[in-house]
Amino acid sequence: xxxxxxxxxxxxxxxxxxxxxxxxxxxxxxxxxxxxxxxxxxxxxxxxxxxxxxxxxxxxxxxxxxxxxxxxxxxxxxxxxxxxxxxxxxxxxxxxxxxxxxxxxxxxxxxxxxxxxxxxxxxxxxxxxxxxxxxxxxxxxxxxxxxxxxxxxxxxxxxxxxxxxxxxxxxxxxxxxxxxxxxxxxxxxxxxxxxxxxxxxxxxxxxxxxxxxxxxxxxxxxxxxxxxxxxxxxxxxxxxxxxxxxxxxxxxxx
Amino acid sequence: xxxxxxxxxxxxxxxxxxxxxxxxxxxxxxxxxxxxxxxxxxxxxxxxxxxxxxxxxxxxxxxxxxxxxxxxxxxxxxxxxxxxxxxxxxxxxxxxxxxxxxxxxxxxxxxxxxxxxxxxxxxxxxxxxxxxxxxxxxxxxxxxxxxxxxxxxxxxxxxxxxxxxxxxxxxxxxxxxxxx
Numbered sequence: 001x002x003x004x005x006x007x008x009x010x011x012x013x014x015x016x017x018x019x020x021x022x023x024x025x026x027x028x029x030x031x032x033x034x035x036x037x038x039x040x041x042x043x044x045x046x047x048x049x050x051x052x053x054x055x056x057x058x059x060x061x062x063x064x065x066x067x068x069x070x071x072x073x074x075x076x077x078x079x080x081x082x083x084x085x086x087x088x089x090x091x092x093x094x095x096x097x098x099x100x101x102x103x104x105x106x107x108x109x110x111x112x113x114x115x116x117x118x119x120x121x122x123x124x125x126x127x128x129x130x131x132x133x134x135x136x137x138x139x140x141x142x143x144x145x146x147x148x149x150x151x152x153x154x155x156x157x158x159x160x161x162x163x164x165x166x167x168x169x170x171x172x173x174x175x176x177x178x179x180x181x182x183x184x185x186x187x188x189x190x191x192x193x194x195x196x197x198x199x200x201x202x203x204x205x206x207x208x209x210x211x212x213x214x215x216x217x218x219x220x221x222x223x224x225x226x227x228x229x230x231x232x233x234x235x236x237x238x239x240x241x242x243x244x245x246x247x248x249x250x251x252x253x254x
Numbered sequence: 255x256x257x258x259x260x261x262x263x264x265x266x267x268x269x270x271x272x273x274x275x276x277x278x279x280x281x282x283x284x285x286x287x288x289x290x291x292x293x294x295x296x297x298x299x300x301x302x303x304x305x306x307x308x309x310x311x312x313x314x315x316x317x318x319x320x321x322x323x324x325x326x327x328x329x330x331x332x333x334x335x336x337x338x339x340x341x342x343x344x345x346x347x348x349x350x351x352x353x354x355x356x357x358x359x360x361x362x363x364x365x366x367x368x369x370x371x372x373x374x375x376x377x378x379x380x381x382x383x384x385x386x387x388x389x390x391x392x393x394x395x396x397x398x399x400x401x402x403x404x405x406x407x408x409x410x411x412x413x414x415x416x417x418x419x420x421x422x423x424x425x426x427x428x429x430x431x432x433x434x
Contacts, residue, residue: 006418007386013367014288014387021283025297026275029304030268036305038266038312 031173034229035199035206037101101234104244111250118244120236123148123204128184131251133220140216142224143184145209148241152198152207154179173197182209184254189213201233204241223248255324260317263308271311275304282328288383289332291371292339299335303328325398329380336376363421370420378413381406 001009104118107129119127126147132139153174177196180188191214199206208228212221230246255277262270282303287296306327314323371379377399384390384398392410396403 001418001421006414006421009363009367009421010382010386010417013364014383016364017284017287018293019280019284021279021300022297025283025300026279026304029275029279029301029308030272032301032305033268033271033308036309038309 031197031229032200035201035231035233037232037234101232101242102244103242107247107252109254110252112247112252114247114249116244116246118242119146120242121148121240122237123150123239125240126181127253129247129251129253130184131220131224131248133250135215140213140220141185142213142216142220143209143211144224144227145182145184145207145211146243147182147207147209148204148239149207150205152196152205152209153177177209182207183211191215197228199231199233201241201243202235204235204239206231206233206241206243227251255320257317257320260311260314260320264311264314264317268308271308274307278304278307278324285325285328285383285387286332286335288387289329289376289379290335290339291368295335295339299328299331302334303331306331319397322394322397325384326400329399332380333376336379366421366423367417370417373420374413374416378409378416381409382413382417385410 102116102118103120104116106119106127107117121127126145126149128143128145130141130143132141173195175193175195177194178188179194182194182196183192192211193214194209194211197208197210199208208231210224210228212224227245227247231243232245233241233243236242255274259270259273263274279300282300283296286299286303287293290296290299303324307324310327314320371382374382380399381395384395390398392403392406395406399406
């Protein structure tokens with residue numbers, strides 16, 4: 001077999017495979033980036049222009065020398081000359097995580113204002129919130145339950161394959177999802193539907209269960225889906241997660 | 255991909271990323287499939303690469319070189335899936351089989367190609383795909399893979415030799431519809 005024959009054979013063989021991705025590939029990526037922070041641009045020393053690099057290095061050397069001299073000048077073993085109390089800035093930064101995602105709490109127990117809320121917990125934890133709208137002498141509600149666990153689709157007899165977005169366990173969406181422990185309220189009511197999301201965050205899994213009533217309006221459901229789409233997260237501790245999300249007015253933890 | 259769209263996505267604009275994902279998904283998947291020879295693993299690799307594009311985008315210094323940079327992320331994702339696939343020893347699914355009606359290569363050749371390709375390392379597979387599917391030059395391949403052109407050539411040489419050996423291993427008892 002000569003080189004040309006091999007080239008033609010390889011080219012023809014490679015041309016035979018699929019060339020169109022299943023829609024779930026892009027859909028799952030779009031879903032995942034909603035929970036993925038972009039990296040900050042790195043300051044790359046060796047990529048700077050030479051004059052900038054020299055100036056940058058000079059500033060570093062001078063600063064290091066100044067810090068060294070100041071340390072040498074300090075009295076050894078004596079009391080610190082100034083007692084510094086926590087500044088307002090220090091207090092404010094105490095509510096931010098080491099990697100930058102702000103630490104936010106869950107909304108209150110009665111119709112909270114719109115804003116950014118959050119949750120930080122270890123694996124095995126779950127929590128929930130809901131929005132209740134009074135209508136026709138009764139009420140309708142939309143619920144969201146967060147759970148940090150390895151598998152988001154453990155319910156029996158759940159039609160997991162019916163409407164899945166994502167691939168192979170990553171960023172899947174299943175609807176309807178029927179398991180009692182994914183409800184904010186203890187029992188499923190007539191006509192309630194749950195959509196289950198599995199969001200991968202830095203190698204850990206956040207399960208989000210969105211449940212709505214038969215009478216929930218399109219606008220209310222769209223607003224609830226926006227809450228899910230607004231979730232940003234990061235790893236916390238050895239197996240936990242920290243998330244923040246945006247809520248419209250009226251959500252609470254009951 | 256348009257440079258303006260890349261800049262918007264670099265600034266965190268997720269709708270701009272949606273455009274990029276739509277433009278890249280098919281090509282990413284097609285290339286990943288050809289390296290991995292498995293649809294589920296190719297889907298995973300393509301998805302991971304798209305997310306990596308989003309995550310790493312602020313660090314792309316020259317938006318005009320977006321394509322080569324993005325393919326590098328895809329190749330890295332494919333390498334990861336390749337390792338995982340080897341570890342899991344997942345057999346190729348029935349979906350991975352090529353249509354029986356294609357005239358070339360012959361079924362016999364395809365078997366030999368698959369067998370030869372399966373023995374290649376991920377980097378060797380990748381250079382073959384970049385050359386024969388994306389039709390990249392050696393210089394372009396070096397840029398995508400971030401390796402010297404000489405390394406590209408040596409990898410290609412080894413990969414092609416292995417594929418030729420696989421094709422010539424048998425006496426070809428059923429070689430019909432030859433390409434010659």
